[in-house]
Amino acid sequence: MSTFVLVHGSWHDGSAWKAVIQHLEAKGHQAFAPTIAGHGKGANKNVNHAQCTQSIVDYIVDKDLTDIVLLGHSFGGTIIAKVAEAISDRIRRLIFFDAFVVNDGDSLTDNIPPDSQALFDKLARESDDNTIMMLFDLWREAFINDADLELAKSSYAQLSSEPYQPLIDKLDLKQFYSLPIPKSYLYCTEDNALPQGEWGWHPRMSNRLGLFRFVQMPGGHEVMFSNPVGLAEKIIAAGRD
Amino acid sequence: MSTFVLVHGSWHDGSAWKAVIQHLEAKGHQAFAPTIAGHGKGANKNVNHAQCTQSIVDYIVDKDLTDIVLLGHSFGGTIIAKVAEAISDRIRRLIFFDAFVVNDGDSLTDNIPPDSQALFDKLARESDDNTIMMLFDLWREAFINDADLELAKSSYAQLSSEPYQPLIDKLDLKQFYSLPIPKSYLYCTEDNALPQGEWGWHPRMSNRLGLFRFVQMPGGHEVMFSNPVGLAEKIIAAGRD
Amino acid sequence: MSTFVLVHGSWHDGSAWKAVIQHLEAKGHQAFAPTIAGHGKGANKNVNHAQCTQSIVDYIVDKDLTDIVLLGHSFGGTIIAKVAEAISDRIRRLIFFDAFVVNDGDSLTDNIPPDSQALFDKLARESDDNTIMMLFDLWREAFINDADLELAKSSYAQLSSEPYQPLIDKLDLKQFYSLPIPKSYLYCTEDNALPQGEWGWHPRMSNRLGLFRFVQMPGGHEVMFSNPVGLAEKIIAAGRD
Numbered sequence: 001m002s003t004f005v006l007v008h009g010s011w012h013d014g015s016a017w018k019a020v021i022q023h024l025e026a027k028g029h030q031a032f033a034p035t036i037a038g039h040g041k042g043a044n045k046n047v048n049h050a051q052c053t054q055s056i057v058d059y060i061v062d063k064d065l066t067d068i069v070l071l072g073h074s075f076g077g078t079i080i081a082k083v084a085e086a087i088s089d090r091i092r093r094l095i096f097f098d099a100f101v102v103n104d105g106d107s108l109t110d111n112i113p114p115d116s117q118a119l120f121d122k123l124a125r126e127s128d129d130n131t132i133m134m135l136f137d138l139w140r141e142a143f144i145n146d147a148d149l150e151l152a153k154s155s156y157a158q159l160s161s162e163p164y165q166p167l168i169d170k171l172d173l174k175q176f177y178s179l180p181i182p183k184s185y186l187y188c189t190e191d192n193a194l195p196q197g198e199w200g201w202h203p204r205m206s207n208r209l210g211l212f213r214f215v216q217m218p219g220g221h222e223v224m225f226s227n228p229v230g231l232a233e234k235i236i237a238a239g240r241d
Numbered sequence: 242m243s244t245f246v247l248v249h250g251s252w253h254d255g256s257a258w259k260a261v262i263q264h265l266e267a268k269g270h271q272a273f274a275p276t277i278a279g280h281g282k283g284a285n286k287n288v289n290h291a292q293c294t295q296s297i298v299d300y301i302v303d304k305d306l307t308d309i310v311l312l313g314h315s316f317g318g319t320i321i322a323k324v325a326e327a328i329s330d331r332i333r334r335l336i337f338f339d340a341f342v343v344n345d346g347d348s349l350t351d352n353i354p355p356d357s358q359a360l361f362d363k364l365a366r367e368s369d370d371n372t373i374m375m376l377f378d379l380w381r382e383a384f385i386n387d388a389d390l391e392l393a394k395s396s397y398a399q400l401s402s403e404p405y406q407p408l409i410d411k412l413d414l415k416q417f418y419s420l421p422i423p424k425s426y427l428y429c430t431e432d433n434a435l436p437q438g439e440w441g442w443h444p445r446m447s448n449r450l451g452l453f454r455f456v457q458m459p460g461g462h463e464v465m466f467s468n469p470v471g472l473a474e475k476i477i478a479a480g481r482d
Numbered sequence: 483m484s485t486f487v488l489v490h491g492s493w494h495d496g497s498a499w500k501a502v503i504q505h506l507e508a509k510g511h512q513a514f515a516p517t518i519a520g521h522g523k524g525a526n527k528n529v530n531h532a533q534c535t536q537s538i539v540d541y542i543v544d545k546d547l548t549d550i551v552l553l554g555h556s557f558g559g560t561i562i563a564k565v566a567e568a569i570s571d572r573i574r575r576l577i578f579f580d581a582f583v584v585n586d587g588d589s590l591t592d593n594i595p596p597d598s599q600a601l602f603d604k605l606a607r608e609s610d611d612n613t614i615m616m617l618f619d620l621w622r623e624a625f626i627n628d629a630d631l632e633l634a635k636s637s638y639a640q641l642s643s644e645p646y647q648p649l650i651d652k653l654d655l656k657q658f659y660s661l662p663i664p665k666s667y668l669y670c671t672e673d674n675a676l677p678q679g680e681w682g683w684h685p686r687m688s689n690r691l692g693l694f695r696f697v698q699m700p701g702g703h704e705v706m707f708s709n710p711v712g713l714a715e716k717i718i719a720a721g722r723d
Contacts, residue, residue, distance in 0.1 A: 141452055141453060149482045197448060206678075207679060211620065213627045213674075214678070215627065382694060
């Protein structure tokens with residue numbers, strides 16, 4: 001039985017994993033879902049990427065979790081790469097789940113299409129607090145395309161604005177790319193949060209991992225809402241030895 | 242409940258949708274399947290793209306259909322784009338189903354591989370009436386690859402020659418690309434009517450839509466024959482709000 | 483009912499098909515699984531590509547098999563292309579199953595990523611007998627990613643070292659590319675033995691076949707172990723007229 005630590009993506013907090021954790025626990029696993037610093041409703045959004053990373057490191061060390069399978073979703077991929085640098089001895093395997101795997105020296109926004117970069121930059125500048133709020137149409141069509149309208153609305157209501165600084169911080173990942181920790185990439189075949197093809201998650205991001213285990217399932221970017229049981233099954237397959 | 246208007250592709254007529262419509266109606270929806278001008282057995286094949294478009298506009302206006310989900314399959318993608326320009330106020334959503342989404346100023350044949358362009362051109366020149374007949378081997382291997390031989394033959398028997406002019410007409414699509422109508426792209430994962438990769442339907446065609454909902458299902462280019470129930474279910478998912 | 487001849491890939495021998503053959507026979511088909519010269523435990527590994535091909539030609543001619551559906555897996559794709567040149571009159575259809583389809587004048591290793599080329603070359607030089615042994619981590623993560631650890635180990639135990647010479651022999655395939663034999667390409671959607679994308683099986687290899695039937699199924703490179711019943715079903719679909 002495994003110990004999973006699930007790191008959410010942008011606009012989310014740890015509560016996004018509730019239904020997934022229920023199924024992982026029903027299968028006999030342990031699972032934790034910390035909220036990244038600067039994330040969640042009511043949080044102080046004034047954070048950078050290093051603070052985001054540190055909050056997850058602290059969570060794992062405080063709970064003294066060891067031999068963990070550490071999963072990062074979307075933006076969370078950049079977090080688990082840096083967490084792995086900090087506490088590699090606690091990690092059995094990394095799972096990148098429709099997640100950013102950025103090259104050494106790049107930021108997350110270096111890895112999104114130019115029109116998305118421009119949109120994010122505009123939204124951050126127009127905000128009071130250097131954050132980006134998800135637009136409902138984008139959420140419904142490109143993120144949770146596999147859900148009905150009701151679920152699209154109820155899941156959207158759980159989101160909060162995303163701090164912009166962690167998305168533009170340039171990341172030193174030299175150490176990450178030399179770590180011998182086994183890695184998996186879990187990809188949802190209808191995920192269009194990044195447009196498929198030239199700018200897509202897979203194989204662009206996944207192949208940067210070098211040797212990795214490829215696991216795939218149907219669904220969009222938000223299967224923790226639209227198919228939490230199926231996702232939990234695939235997390236187990238991606239996380240086993 | 243939705244009102245669907247299903248626009249067929251080359252070599253087909255409206256009867257191709259019979260089994261799909263049965264299932265849409267069983268689920269409580271309304272569905273219509275007009276035959277494009279110049280299409281179907283016994284039709285006068287001397288048409289251009291504008292006449293094809295007008296025949297679908299006339300059908301929708303004559304029946305006074307409003308708030309429709311307008312779907313185009315294959316060549317039908319070029320038709321619904323022009324229909325949307327003409328009667329955008331009647332359309333709730335567009336679904337491109339393994340369909341051509343051509344750039345402003347291009348023709349359909351500008352979007353197929355050079356060897357297919359050469360074949361089409363040769364077949365049209367060799368015909369009496371500037372049409373192209375589908376070759377059975379191409380149909381069986383590249384279009385209806387997911388069916389057995391019996392279904393490949395019975396569906397082939399329903400085809401008729403395709404007018405060439407609408408495929409080579411250059412299309413002014415500036416207005417289409419500025420319409421705010423929501424759009425979906427429905428893709429069949431074994432569709433090899435256009436060779437996957439550089440010349441494939443997805444993501445090459447789909448990404449031209451800008452923001453769109455991506456829906457996917459197994460099958461080849463002709464799932465209205467090989468899996469009409471599965472197709473109807475995906476049309477519903479692609480067409481909902 | 484069809485007569486299948488299944489040609490294994492590198493590191494395997496004919497016994498890899500045991501469970502697949504059971505299911506093909508249960509469905510009323512005949513199936514044969516010869517071991518390529520220089521392959522299998524205890525074999526003399528000093529062979530070149532021509533000798534590998536000749537061993538399969540001899541097997542088919544000795545058994546006087548006719549009207550066969552000839553399938554090649556992985557490296558086996560290069561074998562069936564050359565077998566088809568030698569005895570095309572005995573072949574009803576070719577199935578390339580996550581298989582190499584190499585351009586005229588190229589070797590198999592011309593078609594793998596540079597880092598894999600370097601690894602193979604190093605392993606061959608370090609061996610006593612110009613062979614390459616599969617590394618367990620590579621097997622588990624990139625070849626049989628869809629299996630559990632137990633199956634990954636038991637299937638690995640069936641492998642033996644692969645002769646290097648057949649992988650680097652340049653292949654004259656001019657005749658192959660002019661043969662009118664129908665062809666299918668069967669692709670597993672989680673196959674990462676070749677990294678997906680630029681160096682992937684599909685559509686890079688498959689599109690070289692010209693007109694072909696595309697068939698797809700879930701799974702990694704070794705579904706003959708992880709899903710033999712599902713594979714047998716897809717072989718039947720790929721092999722029918």
